[in-house]
Amino acid sequence: MALAVGIRGLTRSLLRPWVRVPGPARGRTEPAAGGGDGVRCFGSPRVLVEPDPAAGFAVMKMRNPPVNSLSLEFLTELLISLEKLESDKAFHAIILTSDCPGIFSAGLDLMEMCGRDPTHYAEYWKAVQELWLRFYLSHLVVISAINGVNAAGGCLLALSCDYRVLADNPKYAMGLNETLLGIIAPFWFKDTLVNTVGHRTAERALQLGLLFPPAEALQVGMVDKVVPEDQVLSAARSELAQWLAIPGHARQLTKSLMRKPTADRLLKERDADIQNFVRFISRDAIQKALRVYLEKLKQKKT
Numbered sequence: 001m002a003l004a005v006g007i008r009g010l011t012r013s014l015l016r017p018w019v020r021v022p023g024p025a026r027g028r029t030e031p032a033a034g035g036g037d038g039v040r041c042f043g044s045p046r047v048l049v050e051p052d053p054a055a056g057f058a059v060m061k062m063r064n065p066p067v068n069s070l071s072l073e074f075l076t077e078l079l080i081s082l083e084k085l086e087s088d089k090a091f092h093a094i095i096l097t098s099d100c101p102g103i104f105s106a107g108l109d110l111m112e113m114c115g116r117d118p119t120h121y122a123e124y125w126k127a128v129q130e131l132w133l134r135f136y137l138s139h140l141v142v143i144s145a146i147n148g149v150n151a152a153g154g155c156l157l158a159l160s161c162d163y164r165v166l167a168d169n170p171k172y173a174m175g176l177n178e179t180l181l182g183i184i185a186p187f188w189f190k191d192t193l194v195n196t197v198g199h200r201t202a203e204r205a206l207q208l209g210l211l212f213p214p215a216e217a218l219q220v221g222m223v224d225k226v227v228p229e230d231q232v233l234s235a236a237r238s239e240l241a242q243w244l245a246i247p248g249h250a251r252q253l254t255k256s257l258m259r260k261p262t263a264d265r266l267l268k269e270r271d272a273d274i275q276n277f278v279r280f281i282s283r284d285a286i287q288k289a290l291r292v293y294l295e296k297l298k299q300k301k302t
């Protein structure tokens with residue numbers, strides 16, 4: 001099985017960096033995220049980046065409709081956008097949000113984990129690992145402005161940020177609900193949750209696959225602030241000011257001090273974790289459970 005799938009190689013083969021943005025933003029100058037004028041949005045088909053270099057940050061909007069499920073292509077585009085912002089000295093922060101109404105992210109794309117071959121599973125899992133590592137350890141301040149429901153892998157992405165603002169809508173529940181699908185959140189999903197909400201809350205949440213509505217998410221510390229829906233982005237921007245006022249090197253080293261031990265656990269066992277995932281997801285019983293879950297999602301419409 002080819003485990004040595006290079007995300008950078010994958011990246012190059014999938015898309016040219018900074019393809020013109022399709023859809024409404026294509027080829028026109030939009031007001032920048034922070035209100036500045038004349039700054040061109042950039043991105044890729046599934047990720048729209050609205051830069052405000054004068055204010056030192058960019059808003060990264062996920063737009064992989066209908067539910068921002070984290071497909072291999074989408075993961076790759078998120079990574080490219082992050083890399084581009086990280087390598088530009090004008091940017092110190094990102095606000096991560098969704099362009100899909102009512103949905104932050106439905107988590108990992110179940111179609112990537114169903115009915116595919118082991119090589120694909122390995123490639124996909126490596127990309128999931130990479131996304132987590134890169135967001136979790138980013139030297140940029142990353143704030144998520146969670147404007148929709150946010151399940152499993154999507155919740156992991158938000159938990160990897162430095163601060164979370166959630167829109168106050170009872171439908172916008174978030175959590176690591178893997179057990180409801182008959183699957184298991186890997187140790188690094190678990191560690192990220194434990195680091196955020198503590199061991200006892202994480203233990204209960206993970207076993208029961210709890211999705212917390214805003215008031216509860218705030219109460220357990222899964223998010224840092226709950227605000228009216230139309231204020232999620234402005235609240236994230238206001239919060240950013242406090243983070244950007246701290247000397248960058250001191251904040252970055254402190255972030256690394258807090259997070260590196262957790263990331264190192266995965267880095268040390270990365271290939272074993274991939275093999276474990278491939279073995280697990282290839283089991284007939286797991287494939288059946290995922291198919292049943294997908295079928296239920298489709299049936300709820302009829």
Ligand SMILES: CCCCCCC/C=C/C(=O)SCCNC(=O)CCNC(=O)[C@H](O)C(C)(C)COP(=O)(O)OP(=O)(O)OC[C@H]1O[C@@H](n2cnc3c(N)ncnc32)[C@H](O)[C@@H]1OP(=O)(O)O
Nearest residue numbers: 066069106107108109110111151152153184277280297298
């Ligand atoms: C040792 C290792 C173990 C393995 C570890 C694996 C870790 C896994 C992590 C994960 O992230 S698994 C994914 C978990 N996600 C969910 O449980 C969310 C599922 N989705 C929903 O609950 C709902 O879709 C929603 C997000 C609440 C949105 O509801 P809404 O009514 O607005 O839309 P739907 O009609 O349900 O969906 C539209 C469309 O999208 C498809 N879809 C939904 N979620 C996913 C997904 N995660 N992956 C792929 N596709 C998804 C859904 O089937 C619909 O498709 P169509 O019927 O339109 O074809």
